[in-house]
Amino acid sequence: MAHKLSIFRGLVTFKSNIxxxxxxxxFLSIVTAVEVxxxxxKPPILLAPIMGMKGLNWIFxxxxxxxxxxxxxxxxxxxxxKRSFTSSIVLPLLxxxxxxxxxxxxxxxxxxDVMFNGFLSWNF
Amino acid sequence: xxxxxxxxxxxxxxxxxxxxxLKASYGKMMMWFFIVSDALTFSGFLVAYGFSRFKNxxxxxxxxxxxxxxxxxxxxxxxxxxxxxxxxxLIFSSVTMVLAVDAGHKMDKSKVAVYMFLTIIGGAVFVGSxxxxxxxxxxxxxxxxxxxxxxxxxxxxxxxxKRIALEDFATTQPTxxxxxxxxxxxxxxxxxxxxxxxxAEVQQGFLANADLRIKTEMIDAETGHKIIxxxxxxxxxxxxxxxxxxxxxxxxxxxxxxxxADFFFFITGFHGFHVFSGVVINGIIFFNVxxxxxxxxxxxxxxxxxxxxxxFVDLVWVFVFTFFYLV
Numbered sequence: 030m031a032h033k034l035s036i037f038r039g040l041v042t043f044k045s046n047i048x049x050x051x052x053x054x055x056f057l058s059i060v061t062a063v064e065v066x067x068x069x070x071k072p073p074i075l076l077a078p079i080m081g082m083k084g085l086n087w088i089f090x091x092x093x094x095x096x097x098x099x100x101x102x103x104x105x106x107x108x109x110x111k112r113s114f115t116s117s118i119v120l121p122l123l124x125x126x127x128x129x130x131x132x133x134x135x136x137x138x139x140x141x142d143v144m145f146n147g148f149l150s151w152n153f
Numbered sequence: 154x155x156x157x158x159x160x161x162x163x164x165x166x167x168x169x170x171x172x173x174x175l176k177a178s179y180g181k182m183m184m185w186f187f188i189v190s191d192a193l194t195f196s197g198f199l200v201a202y203g204f205s206r207f208k209n210x211x212x213x214x215x216x217x218x219x220x221x222x223x224x225x226x227x228x229x230x231x232x233x234x235x236x237x238x239x240x241x242x243l244i245f246s247s248v249t250m251v252l253a254v255d256a257g258h259k260m261d262k263s264k265v266a267v268y269m270f271l272t273i274i275g276g277a278v279f280v281g282s283x284x285x286x287x288x289x290x291x292x293x294x295x296x297x298x299x300x301x302x303x304x305x306x307x308x309x310x311x312x313x314x315k316r317i318a319l320e321d322f323a324t325t326q327p328t329x330x331x332x333x334x335x336x337x338x339x340x341x342x343x344x345x346x347x348x349x350x351x352x353a354e355v356q357q358g359f360l361a362n363a364d365l366r367i368k369t370e371m372i373d374a375e376t377g378h379k380i381i382x383x384x385x386x387x388x389x390x391x392x393x394x395x396x397x398x399x400x401x402x403x404x405x406x407x408x409x410x411x412x413x414a415d416f417f418f419f420i421t422g423f424h425g426f427h428v429f430s431g432v433v434i435n436g437i438i439f440f441n442v443x444x445x446x447x448x449x450x451x452x453x454x455x456x457x458x459x460x461x462x463x464x465f466v467d468l469v470w471v472f473v474f475t476f477f478y479l480v
Contacts, residue, residue, distance in 0.1 A: 046255050054248045058241065065237040068217075068479050076377065086480045093475040097468055104251050104464045114175040118185050126196045133200050137207035144208075152371070153302035153393070 033108050036099070053103045060092050184458045188465045191427075195469050198420050199476055205412045212370040214409035215379065216478050222289045236478045239282045240470065243428075246275025247467040254460045257453025262442065265456060269439040272463065276432040283425045290417065293400030294318065296348070297407040298355055300393045305409050307368040308359070309381055319397070322365060323350040323358040348397035359391045367391060370409045417477065424473055427466045434459050 034049050035042045036056075043049035067075070067085060075085040102108045107115050144151055175182065206213050217232035224235070253268035296319035297307045308317045328351060335343040359365050367387035371380045382390060398407045406414035438459045447453045 047252065050248060050251045050255065054244065057244055061237065061240055061244070064475075064479060065233055068233050089475050089479045093471055096471050100247070100464055100468045100471065104247055104467070105461055106254075111176045114177055114182070114185075117175070118189055121189060122192055122196075125193060126200075129196065129200050130203065133204045134207050137204040138210075140208045141210055145211075151302065152304055153300060 032106070036103065049103065053099050057096055057099060060096055064089060064092055178454060181454065181458055181461070184461050188461060191465065192469075195420075195423070195472070198416075198423065199472060202416045202420060202476060205410075205416065209410050209412075211372050211374070212410060213372070214370075214413045215372070215377075218379075219290070219408045219413075220286070220478060222286075224285065233478060235282070235286065236474060239279060239286075240474050242275055242282065243279050243467050243470050246272045246279065247464055249275065250460045250463045254453070254457050257447070257456040260448070260453070262445065262448050265447075265453060266439065266442050269435060269442060269456070273432055273435045273439060276428055276435065276463075280425060280428050280432065283421060283428070287418075287421075290414070291400050291402070293398075293407045295407065296320075296350075296397065296399040298352065298391065298394035299396040299398050299405060300390075301395050303405075303411065304370055305398065305405075305407060306390060306394060307379075307407070309366050309368045311364050311366045311384070314381065316368070317365060319350055319355060319358075319399070322362045323354045324361065326351070326354055326357070345402075348399050350397055352394050352397055355397055356391055356394065360388065420473060420477070424466070424469055427469065431459075431463050431466050435463065 032046045032049070034044070034046065036049070036053065041052065043052055067088065071085065075088065076083050078084070079087060101119075107118070177185070220236065221230050221232045222235060223229065223231040249268045249271040253265050253272060256264035256268060295307065295316045297305050299305055308319070308322070309315060310317055330347065330351070331337075332347050333342065333344045335341065363384070365387070366384065367382045367390045369380050369382060369390075372378070373380050396405070398405050400407060401414040401417075403415060403418065405411055408414065438455055441447060441455065442453075447455060
């Protein structure tokens with residue numbers, strides 16, 4: 030079975046599939062270590078809100094998606110599958126999950142406003 | 154006699170069912186579509202968690218204050234380190250799984266067995282770690298009181314801002330109140346175990362210790378820390394307590410919002426169940442490898458399929474880790 034052995038859009042190419050696995054492991058470990066370090070240090074400059082959320086949280090979410098990409102593409106070897114098969118797996122998730130998030134988080138924000146501005150006291 | 158249904162005699166007919174337009178076998182494709190549906194289930198849970206969190210955005214518990222234990226380091230405040238370790242364990246067991254799949258492509262039976270075994274060990278260690286995490290979460294460390302409105306009030310020292318456990322200041326008063334069990338009164342009426350202290354004992358102890366303050370659920374928007382009341386406000390607040398909370402269960406928890414513990418139990422529990430079933434399925438495949446089932450079949454695709462499931466479990470943990478512990 031032929032494996033595609035390049036990651037980072039061909040920036041890094043490995044000699045064998047086993048080497049690629051270890052390379053991806055090192056990359057994922059570095060990303061996790063960065064996340065943990067940021068989570069412990071919490072640099073004040075990153076705590077400023079960007080688009081309604083702390084900048085640090087955006088970094089965490091983006092790094093998580095990066096990790097998810099490499100787990101799916103290299104560990105679950107979606108990179109080696111046919112393009113149409115990959116799309117049939119990834120596209121439903123890429124469409125449905127952001128849609129659900131969009132609806133529920135906006136609704137939750139609205140409920141927060143109602144409870145915050147309402148005439149009832151919730152804190153007693 | 155073949156044990157598979159691969160040879161149906163239609164391999165050369167384009168429209169007869171022998172064609173694989175996506176170049177993936179039936180079993181592998183169905184594993185992938187199961188994973189897609191399971192991913193939607195998990196995203197439903199995580200988005201529901203996000204919903205509750207956005208709804209209570211100014212009072213949600215702060216993960217660092219809840220998860221700060223590390224094995225053999227008692228009393229040391231070590232947020233994040235333990236879950237980070239769990240994450241590494243799971244990623245590493247994912248790697249041994251890929252190595253098993255790779256060895257399977259090369260029809261190397263002994264290597265597949267070794268790597269499968271390592272994967273199972275990693276999974277078992279992870280489930281054990283999660284059990285320990287649950288134990289700490291359920292047991293709690295400091296205790297708190299709850300008001301009539303369901304707000305959790307924690308106790309902190311005015312000097313250090315550190316949390317103070319109930320047993321460090323609560324007085325003991327004589328009480329006749331004991332746990333009601335079904336053999337003591339009406340046979341169908343019983344209650345769960347009582348907290349170690351009564352509300353009156355906690356209140357009296359609080360009034361006797363001038364150093365104590367109340368930490369509320371509310372978050373200060375500027376500092377990002379929970380708001381600590383001054384002494385006068387603390388005293389009037391503690392008078393409103395109606396219930397002593399120690400640790401966590403599905404109804405109330407000492408960390409803050411009730412939904413927090415519910416989502417913690419539900420999401421990490423559902424994920425832990427996936428890891429557990431993954432370990433069991435890996436075990437079955439491992440024994441099949443040892444028995445030479447796939448050697449006789451001529452390919453190790455079953456290892457690949459179970460590997461997909463295992464990586465998916467890892468993938469879900471990456472998201473649970475982010476949304477429960479980091480964000």
